[in-house]
Each structure stands twice: as C-alpha cells, then as structure tokens.
C-alpha cells in the first residue's frame with residue numbers, strides 16, 4: 671500500500687479546493703550565520719498528515735513559527751491556508767509545545783477552549799453565544815475534558831492542560847493544524863484519543879496536519895509523509911522511504927540503523943534525535 675492509498679480522500683474544503691494547504695518554495699531560514707534549512711520546497715495537501723522529525727535544534731519549531739507568521743523566512747516564500755503566514759490565523763489551529771500553566775491561573779478549562787473561537791490570534795471570529803457554547807462543549811467532550819472543564823487551568827495536570835490545548839486548536843475547525851509535540855505528557859490512552867481525533871478531523875474535514883514529534887511510532891499509522899531535518903539537510907517522503915538506515919545515515923552522516931519491529935520503527939545511533947536514538951524495545955517486545 672502506498673502512502674497515497676492510505677489517505678482516504680478527505681472531503682475537499684471549499685476554500686482549499688485546488689491548492690495546497692501549505693506551500694513552501696526555495697524556503698531558507700537562518701539565524702545569523704546559522705542556517706537551519708534551505709532550498710525547502712514543500713506542498714502539503716488538504717487532509718495530509720506530515721510528520722516533522724529531526725534532532726534537537728534542527729528547526730522543527732522554527733518551521734511552525736514561520737507558518738504562524740512569527741518568524742520571517744530568510745529567503746523564499748511560504749503560503750498557508752491560501753494566504754501569507756500571519757494573514758490566515760483564523761484558519762490555523764496551533765497546539766504549542768507543552769508548557770505547564772502558572773498554578774495561580776484562574777481561567778477555567780472551558781474558557782481556554784473558547785479562546786479558540788474568539789479573542790485569540792489563532793481562532794475563529796465571533797459567533798453566536800449558543801453556537802459558541804455548543805462547539806466548546808463538543809470540543810471538550812472530544813478530548814475527554816468535560817469532567818474538569820470548569821476547574822481553573824492552573825490546577826490541572828500537564829496532560830489535562832494539554833488536552834484542553836488540543837480542544838482549543840480544533841474548536842475553530844481549522845484548515846491547517848500545526849502541532850508541536852502534542853502528545854508529550856499524555857498517557858497512552860490519551861495519546862490515542864488525541865491522535866484519533868486529529869486523524870478523524872483531517873479525514874472528514876480535510877484539515878492538513880503538520881505534526882512535529884520526536885517519536886513517530888504513536889502516529890506511524892497516520893503519517894503520509896515525513897519531513898526529516900538534520901543539520902541543514904532534509905528528506906521528504908513516505909515513512910518507508912525516509913525511515914531507512916540508508917536515508918538516515920546519509921542525513922546524519924554517520925551510521926544509523928533503522929529496524930522495523932512488528933509495527934514500530936526503532937532508530938539506533940541517530941545523535942540527538944530524542945527517544946528514537948536510543949535502542950529501545952517497543953511495548954510488548956522483550
């Protein structure tokens with residue numbers, strides 16, 4: 671089965687018909703003399719799930735920052751949801767890298783999710799109060815957060831807060847979902863809930879997903895293509911092409927071994943790549 675076969679054609683969004691959800695041309699990003707990536711050409715289709723992988727500091731979060739309009743490209747062009755970055759914020763859902771909220775924050779979980787519909791830079795414009803309540807309630811239910819929706823965010827666990835952020839990103843029905851390690855601090859059951867939710871969204875609504883992660887295995891069945899960044903170099907392609915010993919050894923310029931164990935990918939010897947650079951045994955394998 672090819673990666674293309676795996677994507678059941680999502681219902682095309684009217685606004686997205688005929689154009690990629692995200693498009694980068696000859697994109698280059700450098701901070702001073704430090705070049706993170708260059709000559710990056712990438713089109714992400716509506717409904718596509720793109721995993722963005724690479725070691726610490728390879729520029730994964732910076733790519734999301736470019737698409738959010740927070741960081742200008744050094745060269746080249748970027749388009750997201752049919753507009754320049756920063757001009758399409760209402761059509762973008764963003765799950766930031768996890769940070770635990772200040773324990774003194776009094777904002778309720780329900781209100782945090784509501785920010786995805788109004789008063790937030792990456793949310794949808796105003797809508798009727800009843801409709802707003804319905805959508806927030808639905809989003810809370812979808813991430814299993816109904817039980818703590820009225821508690822102050824600062825008193826919730828890291829994983830509970832993270833589920834609220836996922837609900838906030840999805841409540842505005844985004845055309846593009848940018849996720850920065852969204853499964854971090856979630857237990858296995860909630861990792862599953864959140865990845866299923868994102869999968870359903872992109873299949874049913876055609877939301878394109880850019881998913882920054884250090885650990886591909888929890889989302890491997892969903893991944894259409896991988897963008898793998900290492901030290902200014904990158905490869906783009908389906909997991910079966912990118913996640914190989916040959917490709918990763920070329921990217922890291924050192925011997926990297928990739929083995930498939932059952933339905934998991936184990937990467938050994940990739941310096942700084944996070945959990946996958948350590949030999950580990952996927953669940954249930956001893």
Ligand SMILES: Nc1ncnc2c1ncn2[C@@H]1O[C@H](COP(=O)(O)OP(=O)(O)OP(=O)(O)O)[C@@H](O)[C@H]1O
Pocket residue numbers: 701706724725726727728729730731732733
């Ligand atoms: N505004 C900035 N000015 C200068 N350097 C920056 C800036 N933002 C990020 N960097 C540097 O650019 C590099 C890439 O950062 P980025 O956060 O994009 O990496 P990453 O691949 O997401 O890393 P990680 O896996 O650790 O989250 C890092 O070395 C970081 O210190």
